[in-house]
Amino acid sequence: MIDRDSINYFTEDGSEGAVNARMGEDINPRLAEVMASLVKHLHAFAKDIDLKQTEWDYAIDFLTRTGHMCDENRQEFILLSDTLGFSMLVDAINHRRPSGATENTVLGPFHVADAPRYAMGQNISLDGVGESCFFSGRVIDQNGNPIEGATIDVWSDNANGYYDVQQPDIQPRFNNRGIFTTGPDGHYSFRGIRPVSYPIPHDGPVGEMLTALGRHPNRPAHMHFMVTAPGYEKIITHTFVDDDEWLTSDAVFGVKASLIAAVEQGKEGDTVWKSSFDFVMTDAVA
Amino acid sequence: MIDRDSINYFTEDGSEGAVNARMGEDINPRLAEVMASLVKHLHAFAKDIDLKQTEWDYAIDFLTRTGHMCDENRQEFILLSDTLGFSMLVDAINHRRPSGATENTVLGPFHVADAPRYAMGQNISLDGVGESCFFSGRVIDQNGNPIEGATIDVWSDNANGYYDVQQPDIQPRFNNRGIFTTGPDGHYSFRGIRPVSYPIPHDGPVGEMLTALGRHPNRPAHMHFMVTAPGYEKIITHTFVDDDEWLTSDAVFGVKASLIAAVEQGKEGDTVWKSSFDFVMTDAVA
Numbered sequence: 001m002i003d004r005d006s007i008n009y010f011t012e013d014g015s016e017g018a019v020n021a022r023m024g025e026d027i028n029p030r031l032a033e034v035m036a037s038l039v040k041h042l043h044a045f046a047k048d049i050d051l052k053q054t055e056w057d058y059a060i061d062f063l064t065r066t067g068h069m070c071d072e073n074r075q076e077f078i079l080l081s082d083t084l085g086f087s088m089l090v091d092a093i094n095h096r097r098p099s100g101a102t103e104n105t106v107l108g109p110f111h112v113a114d115a116p117r118y119a120m121g122q123n124i125s126l127d128g129v130g131e132s133c134f135f136s137g138r139v140i141d142q143n144g145n146p147i148e149g150a151t152i153d154v155w156s157d158n159a160n161g162y163y164d165v166q167q168p169d170i171q172p173r174f175n176n177r178g179i180f181t182t183g184p185d186g187h188y189s190f191r192g193i194r195p196v197s198y199p200i201p202h203d204g205p206v207g208e209m210l211t212a213l214g215r216h217p218n219r220p221a222h223m224h225f226m227v228t229a230p231g232y233e234k235i236i237t238h239t240f241v242d243d244d245e246w247l248t249s250d251a252v253f254g255v256k257a258s259l260i261a262a263v264e265q266g267k268e269g270d271t272v273w274k275s276s277f278d279f280v281m282t283d284a285v286a
Numbered sequence: 287m288i289d290r291d292s293i294n295y296f297t298e299d300g301s302e303g304a305v306n307a308r309m310g311e312d313i314n315p316r317l318a319e320v321m322a323s324l325v326k327h328l329h330a331f332a333k334d335i336d337l338k339q340t341e342w343d344y345a346i347d348f349l350t351r352t353g354h355m356c357d358e359n360r361q362e363f364i365l366l367s368d369t370l371g372f373s374m375l376v377d378a379i380n381h382r383r384p385s386g387a388t389e390n391t392v393l394g395p396f397h398v399a400d401a402p403r404y405a406m407g408q409n410i411s412l413d414g415v416g417e418s419c420f421f422s423g424r425v426i427d428q429n430g431n432p433i434e435g436a437t438i439d440v441w442s443d444n445a446n447g448y449y450d451v452q453q454p455d456i457q458p459r460f461n462n463r464g465i466f467t468t469g470p471d472g473h474y475s476f477r478g479i480r481p482v483s484y485p486i487p488h489d490g491p492v493g494e495m496l497t498a499l500g501r502h503p504n505r506p507a508h509m510h511f512m513v514t515a516p517g518y519e520k521i522i523t524h525t526f527v528d529d530d531e532w533l534t535s536d537a538v539f540g541v542k543a544s545l546i547a548a549v550e551q552g553k554e555g556d557t558v559w560k561s562s563f564d565f566v567m568t569d570a571v572a
Contacts (some may be wrong), residue, residue: 010371010539012378018539024500031498037335039370049323056367056376061365064436067353077349081342083307084325085296089332090342092298212317214310238424252305253296271468 017282031032036253062205069204075109079206082106084214084254087142090177097233100142101282103236105254106223110163111155115177123191125177129172130193133263139227140280147281150229153179156222161198179210182229194263195221196271197246203231210251220244223249234282239277295347302329309478318523348491357489361395365492368538369501370390375386387428391540393521394397394510396449397441402464409477410464413457415444416479417547417557424472425513426566432472432565436515439465440476442508476502480509482550483532503537506530511565518567525563 008020020036067150069076081087087106095104118124124134139150155177157163164175180188186196202210202217222238239261240247240252246254263275296304323532333516348458355362367373373392381390394522404410411418425436441463443449450461487504488496508524513551524540526533526545533541 007534007541009541009543010374010378012382014370015375015378015539022499022501022535027498027500034335034337034341035499037331040335042370042372043329043375045323045327046372046379048327049320050378050379051320053376053380055320060363060367063349064353064356064361066352067356067363070350070353075346075350077346077353079345084328085301085326086332087342089298089301089329090298090337090339092296092301093332093336094339096298134411150388169543192464212313213308213321214313248293249308253301255293255295257293257295271419 006114012047016040019043058071062209066205074201074204076204076206077085078109079200079204080209081255082200083206085189088253091195094278095233097282098142101280102227102235103238103256103257103258104144104229104235105225106252106258107236108252110157110165110176111153111224111226112165112174114180115153115155117189118192119180120178120180120183120187121189122154122178124154124174124176125158125193126190127158127173130196131273132191133188133240133275134191134195134266135223135275135277136187136189136282137227137279139182139188140278141232142282146182146184147229147232148182148184148186150182150186150227150232150279150281151179152182152188152279153226154192154227155224156192156195157198159193159196161196176251191272194275195219196224197240197244200251215251216246219252220246220248222245222251222253223275227279227281229281233284235279235281237279239275241275288345297344298333301327307466348495352491360487360490362490362492364395364491366495368486369492369496371524371539374539376535377422379520383467383568384428386566388462388513388521388565389525389542389544390521391542391545392538393512393522394441394538396451397439397510397512398451398460399464401439402460404464404466404476406466407409407470407475407477407487408464410445410460410462411462411477411479413444417559418477418557419480419561420475420477420552420562421509421561422475423475423563423565425468425474425515426472426564427518428566430468432468432517433518434468434470434472436468436472436474436513436518436565436567437465438468438474439512439514440478441510442478443484444483445479445482447482452542466524477547478509480561481545482508483507483530486537502532502535504532505538506532506536506541508540511562513565516565517570519570521565521567523565525561527561 008018015040019039066076092104139147164171200216221241221244224238227235242264261277262274263273294304305325305463314317352362377392425433450457485503507527513521527549528546545559547563
């Protein structure tokens with residue numbers, strides 16, 4: 001016979017303990033730590049708000065529809081994580097840097113690994129659409145010394161607010177993408193377009209959520225940068241155009257004060273915008 | 287120009303506030319309450335364990351695969367909720383009852399709305415497989431008075447551990463299902479099979495999770511009951527066979543002490559098992 005007194009019965013008050021006590025003793029200790037915390041917070045969430053059965057029904061359906069929205073071209077769970085600030089939080093936890101070092105922000109879904117390599121100063125806007133913008137600056141260490149051989153991988157949407165991979169039949173491949181390598185002076189420069197804001201895909205469950213929450217799906221205009229150099233910690237970040245109307249309310253919470261970069265007119269008669277930003281790298285973690 | 291000082295920048299410490307401050311003022315107040323708590327606990331989870339970027343990557347993939355596993359015959363997100371004790375917690379929160387009243391437990395995925403109606407005492411085992419078992423008892427109020435006109439909807443797996451809806455080509459339709467209505471004495475009785483334990487579907491992401499956690503997918507043998515009567519709160523529950531090896535470790539945490547029911551041999555020479563259980567209903571909430 002079963003010793004009924006030995007049963008750790010599930011109760012509302014003891015729910016977390018009943019679930020976590022089930023974990024085996026020989027499992028991966030990190031998994032045990034993560035799952036115990038997940039169960040603790042999930043259960044506390046339901047208790048704090050007395051989650052209704054109908055709300056649970058809705059959540060199951062929402063998660064299912066979110067899963068069904070995911071395919072090779074669309075990752076609705078990443079959008080969900082992004083719009084709940086969870087992606088930026090994980091990014092922050094994993095990229096704590098000393099003051100003065102360039103801050104990280106989320107990679108986003110539009111990076112492509114094998115963009116063309118260009119010489120400094122070249123133009124990455126292959127469709128010629130949009131207001132021309134000259135990006136420049138330096139890659140330096142925390143003491144201000146130039147870093148030679150740093151790789152700067154940049155990407156942005158086009159003037160209509162779409163990345164090339166979203167419009168493979170319309171935009172030239174690798175439109176508004178390029179990879180540059182610094183020389184001894186650590187300088188970089190290239191010509192692209194003045195970035196424009198765009199909405200994240202919002203025709204799915206995450207878009208419904210944003211609407212219900214009274215939020216918009218827009219990201220302020222930005223240029224993506226991935227900066228790598230031997231011996232230094234990789235920087236994945238954006239620079240944000242300083243006068244964008246969505247700067248105060250980025251749908252994915254990517255804006256940091258230190259990443260706002262002025263986009264200015266050149267001298268009179270020069271139609272090319274200019275944006276300057278220095279990247280300050282930290283030593284790679286051993 | 288944008289007033290940069292007005293921006294509620296996202297920071298690791300202030301992440302919850304930055305996200306929740308975005309909600310509009312005119313949204314559904316319950317939605318605002320639920321989402322604020324969800325964001326609070328999600329962010330606290332990531333912070334408590336310093337969630338790694340690679341773990342986030344894994345979680346996105348896990349959720350995506352869970353979503354892709356869901357179709358009209360399989361609900362992997364419900365299995366996930368069940369195995370994390372979340373379904374039972376929501377059930378507990380929504381069905382707090384006074385001592386002595388029959389406790390609720392989860393509906394599960396195998397209820398069918400339109401089972402056949404039978405007279406008391408009839409047999410619901412249509413395939414004739416399994417050890418015969420006679421279920422009986424009373425439907426009463428909290429004062430012990432019989433409830434007339436109560437509807438008792440019952441369902442169980444067959445002797446091989448599968449419900450009819452899982453084996454539409456093998457089992458007769460409505461095998462081990464039936465609906466009974468009490469007379470003035472409140473009594474019910476029917477013949478079925480002695481319930482057998484079975485594993486929840488575990489060939490998907492949830493099964494992987496259970497394995498990684500050192501847990502098994504089994505549910506102890508049980509008979510499902512849904513009891514309704516005009517003026518009383520609906521009871522959705524199971525009775526659990528008292529000597530089942532999985533009684534102490536139900537994969538979905540459905541076992542409650544008050545729901546364990548003896549399954550006993552009748553008098554010598556009688557091969558029919560007997561299980562008796564009384565349902566104590568509470569007044570419907572106005």
